[in-house]
Amino acid sequence: MIIIINSKTKPEKVNDLVNWIERKGLKTHITEGDYQNIIGVIGDTSRIDEDQVKSFDIVEAVKRVSEPFKQANRKFHPHDTVVEVTPEVKIGHGNFGLIAGPCSVESEEQIIFVAQSVKAAGATMLRGGAFKPRTSPYDFQGLKAEGLKLLLEAKKATGLPIVTEIMSAEHIPLFENVDVIQVGARNMQNFELLKELGKLNKPILLKRGLANTIKELLMSAEYIMSSGNENVILCERGIRTYETATRNTLDLSAVPVLHELSHLPVVVDPSHATGVARYVKPMAMAAVASGADGLIIEVHNDPPHALSDGAQSLRPEQFADVSRAISLIRKATIEANA
Amino acid sequence: MIIIINSKTKPEKVNDLVNWIERKGLKTHITEGDYQNIIGVIGDTSRIDEDQVKSFDIVEAVKRVSEPFKQANRKFHPHDTVVEVTPEVKIGHGNFGLIAGPCSVESEEQIIFVAQSVKAAGATMLRGGAFKPRTSPYDFQGLKAEGLKLLLEAKKATGLPIVTEIMSAEHIPLFENVDVIQVGARNMQNFELLKELGKLNKPILLKRGLANTIKELLMSAEYIMSSGNENVILCERGIRTYETATRNTLDLSAVPVLHELSHLPVVVDPSHATGVARYVKPMAMAAVASGADGLIIEVHNDPPHALSDGAQSLRPEQFADVSRAISLIRKATIEANA
Amino acid sequence: MIIIINSKTKPEKVNDLVNWIERKGLKTHITEGDYQNIIGVIGDTSRIDEDQVKSFDIVEAVKRVSEPFKQANRKFHPHDTVVEVTPEVKIGHGNFGLIAGPCSVESEEQIIFVAQSVKAAGATMLRGGAFKPRTSPYDFQGLKAEGLKLLLEAKKATGLPIVTEIMSAEHIPLFENVDVIQVGARNMQNFELLKELGKLNKPILLKRGLANTIKELLMSAEYIMSSGNENVILCERGIRTYETATRNTLDLSAVPVLHELSHLPVVVDPSHATGVARYVKPMAMAAVASGADGLIIEVHNDPPHALSDGAQSLRPEQFADVSRAISLIRKATIEANA
C-alpha cells in the first residue's frame, strides 16, 4: 500500500499515521519528494481499510498495491480451479460447461422438452429460473418451489445437472438437490446471502453485477470462499453503459483479466448481455475465442410465448446451430493457444 | 405502448400479435408508413411485459408510453406525499429532514456523543449503521444487534428518531423500534427484501442503486408500495460513472426528475456520493438548491479512527457549519421558488 | 416518428403541432389513449429535428422509428460494401484486413523494420502515427510531415498500403499518397474535418469515439458519405466505462449490431481498447469470432522504448503468433456461419 502525503506536513502528524500503521503489525518506508512524500506500507495490507487511511487529513491519496482478495487470487493459488458439478460434469482448466435452458420454468412439459432438446444439442447442464428477480412487481415472478420441483423432474428425465437462481438465504433448504446455485447480478453484493452460500458445499455460479468492477466480483467470490466454499464459478453477463443498442455491454475483456487475477473458472452469458436472440451466436463464439470456460444461454421452445425474456431466447434448433459453432471455435481456440 | 413492425410483414403475423394483445383486454391501432408500421396499444399496458412483445420476431422496437409504476406515479397521485416519521418529524412537501450520524455505530459513548452534537446543530434524525455492507469480507461488518441497541440508547438520550440500514428480511424483527429502515444501494433490487418491507407500516428510506436508473428506483419503490407500505422516502446517493475524482457522481438532476415523476419525498446523501468530507458542504448546499426534501450526512466524533468511511465523515463542528449553510440556502430556495 | 402528447391537451395546440409537421411534407395519424395520445408521423422524417419537436411544450416524448442515417443504412443498401484500398487489398464482405504497425513512426529504420516484420507475418496494411493526439501537451506529438514521408518509404519498401491518422483538415494535402486516412476517436465528431474528408475519394477509417453510441458513429459516417465519399470503414476501439482493469471496454457486440444496421465494413482495434499487450491476442480472436472484417493491431520492434503506447504494443514475434491465431479463428468462423 502506497500513501501520498504533502511534503510540508508537520512531522508529528506523519508520526501519528506511521504509528497507527505499525501498530497493525506492518512496516513503513518514506520516500521524500519536492511536493509530496510517499509512505510505502509493507506486510499484509488486507488488514488495513483504505477508507480509514484516507480519513487522516494529511493523506492526499492511497493506492493498494496488493489486491485485497486472497482465496480467489491466482498469486496464491497458481493452478486453475476445476469445479466438479458431478463426477462427469466439470468446469475449468479445459473442461467446458455449456449451460442452456429457459429463462423461467413454466410447466413440466416445457422444461422437459427444452431439457431434452438442449441435451441433444450438446448442453452439459440445464438452466431454468424458479425464483425470478423482475424489475416490475407486476411482472411474472417465477413458479418458485414448484419450479424447482419441475427442474428436478427434468434432471431425472435427462440426467442433466441443474443450475438455478436463489434470491434469499431463507430459500436455501429448497435448493438441496440443485447442482449449481446461481447468484444473479442484482444480488452480487447481497453479502448476507453470500456468507450463507459460503457454508454450503455446492458450486455457486456468481454473476457480475450490472455496474460492478472485476475486482468487486472477485471480492464477492472472496465472501463465499472465506466462509468455506471454494466452488465458485464466475460469470460475465454484460455491464451497464450509455450504449442502448444492446441491453448491456458484454465485457469480454473481463475473461482474460479474470483468468490473470484468479484461478476460478469464468463463464459468459451472451443472452442477458445482449438481450437480443440474433446477437447470441456471434457473442457466444467471441466468448469462446476470448478463453471462456463455459457459456450460459437461454433456450425456449416458443420464445414469443415465454413468460420472461423471450426476446433473447433461442429456439432449440437455433441453439443446436450455436452449439455446433461453439465446438468449431473451441477447437480453433485450443489450437491457437497451443 | 408503441410497437414498430416492418411494413412488409405478412398480415397473418401482424394478426397474431394483435390478437395476443387484444386477448389481454387492450386495444390496438395501426398507422402505416413506407418502411415501418406502428401499432399503438391503448389501455392498461402495465399488464404487458415489454420483453414478451419483443420476442415476436416481427417486432423491431417497443416503446412504453405510460410508465409501468402506478402507486409511486405523480400522474395518479398529484399531491406530494408527506412521510410522518414521528408526529413531530415529517419529510416532504416543505418538511425538511436533516439526517446525520456516523457511518457505523461503534460504542455507546460514541453514538450518544454524536447524537447530541448533531441534534444541537439542527439534525432532525440520527443515522448510524449496525449492519454494514462491506465490499471486503475482511472489513468491519458492524456491531449488528448490539449496534441497534446502542442506537436506541441514543434515541432515548436525545429524542432523535433513528434511521438505520437493513441487509436481510430475516432481521426485520430486530428493527421493531427503529423509526426509518434504510435499504442500501446494493439492495435496491433485492426484491424479496422489498416485498417484506412492504408489509410493514414504517417509513422506508430507499437508496438508488449504484447503476440504477431513476425509473428502476421508482419500480423498486413500487415493490414496497404495492405490498402495502406507502411510506417511502427516495434517496439519490451518486451513480457509478467513469469519473474517479469523486467516489460516485452525484446526480442532482434526479431531484427535479423524481419530483416530476413521483409524489414521494427525495433526500440526497452527499457523503457517500462524493466520498470526500471537504466536498460534502458544497454538494449539500447544491442538493438543497435543487429542491431536495432532506439530506443524510455522515458525522463522526473522530473521523481518522472511524471503523468505516472516515474519509467522508464530517466532525461535529464541521456539521454545524454545514447545517447553518443549509438553512441559508433553504431560505433562499423557498424564496426563489415562490 | 412517434410523438406522445397528453390526452388532455387542447385541440388547437395539437393542431399547431400537426400543421407544423404537415408543412414539412409529412403525414400524421393520431391514436387516442386514456392518458396519452400518440401522433404517428409518416414520410421522410430525417427532415425533422427531434429537438424541435420536443420544444413544443405539449410534447411528452418523441421517438424516431426510422434511423436518421441513409447512405450508411443497410435498409437502403442491402449488400455489403467492399472498400477497395488497392486493387489487391480490399476490406468487407469476406475480405479481411489485417492492419499492423507501431503507434508512432519514430525513424526510417524502425518503420521499415516493423513493416517488413508484419508483412512477413501476414499483415495486409501498415499503420503508423505521424500526427499523434496526446492528452498531455508535454508528451511526444509525432514526427508529423516527416513521419508521413517515412511511412511512404516503408510502403515503397514493402508494398503495404498505409493507414495513418489525420488531426486537422488543413493537413489533407500532406495525405495525398496515404492509402487510408484514419479519423481517431477524439475526432469522430469533428464535423468540419469529416465534411472535408467526404470530398476525397480515399478510404476513411472512422474510429468510434470514446463515449459515442453506435448510431452516432453511423451519423458521423453519414457526414463523410453525404459529402460524396462512400469508402468508409468503421472501427470499434473500446468505449469508456467505470471499469478500470482495461483502458477501455471493448464493445464487441457493436460488430453484429453495426453489420445489421449498416453495409459498411467493421474493423476492431484490440490494442487501444485494452491498453495491455497481453490481452490483445484473446480480444483479437474474439473480434474475429464476432464477425469483424478486419483488425488493427499495434506492433513495435522494442515496446519499452516506444515513444508512445508501448504498453499495448506487441513485439513482431508476438504479432506473428496472433496472426496465426486469427487465421485459425477466421477459418472456424466462416465454417460456423456457413
Add this chain to the structure above:
Amino acid sequence: MIIIINSKTKPEKVNDLVNWIERKGLKTHITEGDYQNIIGVIGDTSRIDEDQVKSFDIVEAVKRVSEPFKQANRKFHPHDTVVEVTPEVKIGHGNFGLIAGPCSVESEEQIIFVAQSVKAAGATMLRGGAFKPRTSPYDFQGLKAEGLKLLLEAKKATGLPIVTEIMSAEHIPLFENVDVIQVGARNMQNFELLKELGKLNKPILLKRGLANTIKELLMSAEYIMSSGNENVILCERGIRTYETATRNTLDLSAVPVLHELSHLPVVVDPSHATGVARYVKPMAMAAVASGADGLIIEVHNDPPHALSDGAQSLRPEQFADVSRAISLIRKATIEANA
C-alpha cells in the same frame, strides 16, 4: 510517480528501468515488500510518459502522484484566476458571469431581441451559435460567418460581450471581434485547435467533453495555456452516463473538485446538461450553490420554432425568473461560505 514491480524480478531488469528513469534526470527510491517492490520516482515526473513505463514488462502498475498539468494547477498558482472579458465584465474569484442567449443565431431581429431581453434580466454576456456542431449532417448547421456578423450587431446594440463556438482553427480570423471563444464538448480534445487558440490573447471557454474526466479537461486547458494563453474558463456541461431521464448527467461535484485542483474559473451549463427547459432552473440554482463562477443558459424568443435545441431553451420571461433565483442563491451561498 510510483512504480510497482514484482519482488522476484531479476535485479538487472530492475536496473534497466532505474537507469532509464535516472537518465531523464529523476531520482528513484526502492521499497521492498513480500510480493512487490515499489519504486518511488522523485523530480519533475511530467517528463515521463506513464505509457512508456508500463511497456517495461516488469512493471505491474504505475501511479502518478503529481498531476501532469502545471499551468492550470492550483499547487503552483494558489490564487484564483480572474478572466477579464472586458474591463467591466470579469469572471472568477467572486466575479459571477451570467451568459445567456439562443443556441443558434437565426436572424438579426431574433438575436437583438434576445440580447436585449437577457440584458434586461441581468445577463452579463450574450451567447449564440454561428457554427453549430450537429450529430446529423441533415440538421441545421448554423449561419456561420453571417451568424457572427449578427452577433456583433447584437453586441453593438446592447453592449454585451459575446461568446460563440469555434469548430476549426481555419475560422480563427473570423473570430477577431468575438469576446470569448467557446470550444465545444466534441472538440475538447481537438488538440490542433487548442494549440492555435493558445496563440491568441482572448478568453477561451473550454467545455468538458461528454466522456472526459476532470483531469483530461485540465490537460486540455494546459494545451491552451502552455501555448501562451492563460485566459481559460472551464465549463461543466454534463457527462454521458447510462441514465436517460436527462440528456446528460450534470456532474456538479466537478465544481468543488476543479476549484481544488485549479485556479481557473468554472462555469456550468444546465441547459445542455439536462436538455429539458423545466430542469434548468433547479440545476442553475444548484450550480450556484456548489460554487460555480458563472452559468451559461439557453434563451430563445420562441423555443418551438428554434432551429436547434428548442427543448432546452427558456423563454425570456422564464430566464428573468431564473436570474432572480440565481441572485438569491448567490447571496445565500456567499453568506454560507463566509
